[in-house]
Amino acid sequence: MAQGDTTIDRTALFEFLTRMGDNSLILGHRVSEWCGLSPVLEEDIALANVALDLIGQTQLWLGLAGEVEGKGRTADNLAYLRDAGAFRNLLLVERPNGDFGQTLVRQFLFDAWHFEMLTALKKSTDARVAEIAAKAVKEVAYHLERSSDLIIRLGDGTDESRARMQAALDDQWSYTGEMFLADDADRAVAAAGIAPAPDTLRAAWEKVVKSVLSEATLTIPDGSYAHKGGKRGVHTEHLGFILAQMQFLQRAYPGTTW
C-alpha cells in the first residue's frame, strides 16, 4: 500500500480506523443494554441485531487498526484494554439510552451519517477500508431504514410519543456537529483518498435527516452549537461508566477466554 507506508500517514490511518471502530463499539454496547428490556419483543430483537451488526463491524475496523499500528494489538486488546482518553468515538454515541425515543433519535442521527460515511468509504484508495465499508454499508442501510420508519411512526404518532421524540431531538441535536468537524488526521486521510473529508458528508446527511424529520412532523432545533471532543479523546462522564462495565472482565481477569 503506497500511501500507508510513511509513519505520519500510518498514525493518521490508525486514528481514523479507531474512530470508525469506536463509534460502532460504543453505540453497539449502548444498544445492547436494551436487550431484554425494550417495549415490545420485535424491538428487543431488532435492537439486539443492530448491536450485533455494530459489534461485528467493530471487529473489522479495530482488527485493521491493530494491523496498521503494527504493535501486535488485536481488536479485543483495543476494545478492552484502552482507557477512556484513548477512545475516539463521537460524543453522540456515548449519550445515555434514556427512554426509547432518546435511543431511537440517537440511532437515527448516527445511522444517517454512518450510511453516508460508509458509502463514501466504498471508494477508498485503501482496498482494506473499501472492503469493510462495502460489507458494513449493506447492514447499515437496514439500520437506517428501521430507525427512519420508527422516527416517522412515533414523531407523527400520539401526543405523548411526539413530545418524547421532539424532546429527544432537542437534547441530541447539538451532538451532531462533531460528525462534520475535521482535524489533522481527517485531513491526512482525506488527502490520501482513504476517507472523505468530514464536511463533505453534511449535505447528503441533512437531506435524509430533514426529509425524515419533516415526515415525522418534528422540528429541527435552532442553533449550530456543536459539542465536541470525542474524536480526540475528550469524553463526557458517560464513557467511563460504559467502559467500567464493558471492560470489567478483562481488567479483573486479564487474558481470560470463553
Add this chain to the structure above:
Amino acid sequence: MQPQSDRASTDQVWEWLAQVPDPEIPVISLTDLGIIRDVEWQGDTLVVAVTPTYSGCPATSIINMDIETALRSNGIEKLRLDRRLSPSWTTHWISEAGREKLRAYGIAPPIDGTAADGRLDARVARMAGESNLVIICPRCGSNHTEKVSQFGSTPCKASYRCTDCLEPFDYFKCI
C-alpha cells in the same frame, strides 16, 4: 505428506462441503448459502475461502469449526480457512435449491429488489402506491402479508405475518 495422486479433487471437496448444514438454518448447506467462495490446493495444503454473511453473525466461528470437522473426517490433514471479505456476501449467491429448501422450511426466500440499498426508491414507490414487492407466505402461499419488523430471529431475517393464515414467519432479507 499426502502424495499428489492421493489427495481429494476439489470437486470432491465441494461435495463434502455441500453436506455441511448451516448451523442456524440446518435445512440448507454451506454451499446452498453461497459462503464457500473458493477451494484450492496450495502445495499439500487445502485452502478454503469463506465469506461471512453478516459482520457480527455469531454463526461464523461455528461454521469454520464445522468445515474443519467435515474435511478432517474425510482425511484432509493440512487445511487453511481464509476469510474473504470482498466481494461481500449477497443473498444473490443463495442457490435455487437453497431457496426452495428455505421455503419448505417456513422461511420466505429473498426477493430481488427488497435490499435496503434501494430504500429511498422503495419509499417513493410505496408512497405512490406503486410498490409491487410482495413477500409470499411460505406456509399458505398467500400474497397478503405484512412486515412486523425489519429484524428477526437472526441478523439475516425480517419478521412478517400472513394476514390470511395469520401465521408469523421469517423472511430472509436481501443484502
